[in-house]
Amino acid sequence: MKKKIIIAVALFLTTEGYGQTILSLQQSKELASKNNMAIKNSALEIDAAQEVKKNAYTNYFPKVSATAFSMRAMDPLIKFNMPGGNLPVYDGNPANLATATEFAYFPGLNLQLLDKATVGLINITQPIFVGGKITNGNKLAQIGVEVKEQQHQLSQQETLLKTEQQYWQIVVLQEKEKTIAQYEALLNDVNKQVNDAYKSGLVIKNDVLKVQIKQSELKTNKSKLQSGKQLAIMQFCQTIGIAYDSALVLQEDLQNIQLPNAYYADLETALPNRMEYRLLEQSVKAARLQTKMKRGDYLPQVAVGAAGYYFSGLSPQNDATTNGLVYGTVSIPISDWWGGSHAIKEQKIKVQIAENNFNDTKGLLKLQMEKSWTDVNESYRQILMMEETVKQTDENLKVIQTSYNSGIVNLSDLLEAQALQTETADKLIEAKTQYHQAVSTYLQVTGTSREDKDKR
Template structure:
């Protein structure tokens, strides 16, 4: 709900009075995190892990089961036969008990039982000890939640970096469009100057053609930039989950650059906060818990419980019977240890491998952060160097303009000086973009 309110307010602030949408980098990242499919799936994975944890917790409680059974046999399951014959009849005189005077004939009797019946059973069993498997299973479920949380963070980092790359790519094209427009303004003024000189017989037609050709080349470049901006903007909109709008304005500014030192953090302080490092630690923990869980399979299990049943033979005039019992059960695995010992050794080996991976990748993660810091400083130095070159090319253009106005150099020299300045301006735009991305990369790699 908070994200929804934020997006509604954010979208409202993006629209100006003319209905034109403005978008900042922070708004773009927020929308990408809210709408990206991979990020959504990583959050659903986390929700699923929580449900798994809740399921594991239920193993602490008694297990209750109920079953019912009904049957009708073709022949009785139990038959009882009684031999018939003459049976003495008591006439009420005690003296005749030993030597009865009367007899009654009893034929043979066959009784069939369990020809049909219904049986209901309820069983309740509480585990008392299960080789620590219940406790270990719950810890594994908790560990799974921690792992999914870190994976969610990594997914968010990926989409943040992707969004920034695409956002600044649009800004770079916009800045290059400004450079081309400035270049075209220069050529328009130069074209008028050369045309006046040509009409007054002070220059040849070839000079006028050189300016016209350069104007046409820049117009082609301008069209290419417009198409490139459209595609870059469409890509950004797809990433952040926004419908493409040709009039969408990005409010990024390549001029706002902070010194690299303002972002620095020692690698030792940043390493424990890296999701990748934490995942390596959790991998070691997971192998230890798996070993403990496997060991629990070879330990005794103890439980207590109660059972009750109701039996009805479905005979007319015969009531059903109910009975119950309490019990305790103890299971001791014996032959499982023959193969289980090797399985435990395998898990110990895998635990050692996980520890080795942790130590190996710890160094690689440190190296990765150090390289990101070097790249950040290098990108900043490139900006300063390119700025210095731009000052020189600007001064060179001014000198060439004065020299051309005084008839000291040819038109081609002036055009070359202006092209050199435009090329340096483009390099400066690219250098600023690389620095922006280097800042983002360094902050992500230092868990910020």
């Protein structure tokens, strides 16, 4: 019978093991990079910016347009009727016209034109100089692509940071489940001892009730923990782009704690790696190019072109006419400079604003990195203090347990020592989690990869 039970339990555990999804931190980040919708959308924005760049490049080439027109009127648009008769023959002397003796008969003329017509026109224009707007427009389009690429990297960094934070939050809940299980085992052991003592008449009913109350409180806290873990897993699965899995288990634990110096990055070196820094640089470049574009609106514009046309329907015989021409144009805005100078000054002011924002934000980014480094060191100090506290509560529980077994202290002291040990163990778990999250934030704000730091 025992063998059958052992086999059944083994099969159950094996099935449970196969049913679990186990993810490491690196696997979770890879899934988030692949599946997260914010990252996917930012990648699509890069594609859109590439199309804008390609569209801007076409401005270097000639512009070709073609027009076709055909019509049929109910009545001819041009009608002309000349009656016939005898016309004097002109002998070259105007004085003889009035007394002409010879005449020629004219049968009359009835002319109707444009009852139907067909027109075709093709025009080719090649810009030679348009104030540098084509060149600067292409440079702006290139900056647009680079900005979208940097925003994509920033979106990735923010998503990976959120993934890490949620990952460690679930890890802390997994560790707390272990703490609760240990506390539950302690209470079950105490409950057995107290019940045995009560049956033997060594303790009163009140001691049994005290243990049962602690067990009820533990069940409540355990239920809250499981509900919180379930919600945290739902959110985590949404972030990394997988279906919700209630059996999801995260592989990392809180045992591997490296010193803060392992993650340190020099601020001056790290600053240019920040995507926010690079985006601000691009905003200054874009503002300067927009000033050049605005200045181009008020410079001469030169173009050459060629045109050809086809026309039929002008003569009664509907003979077709074709022709072609080449031309050049020069357009010089003169009066526009009156208002244009103010528009250019406006753009220069916007450049100054962009430069001021860039210089101000550089200081804020450095301050953010300094604060993140302070948070890393402070959270590590919290770990050291809580580890010392855990040692003290473990020792305190051993002493109280021995004293309780010897009848020196009462049950309330033992239950209080057990609860204190569990509470400090939970605080140590939270301190380690906060340290991992602080490290993740610091690496994100310094533009550093955790994998690169861990390899060191």
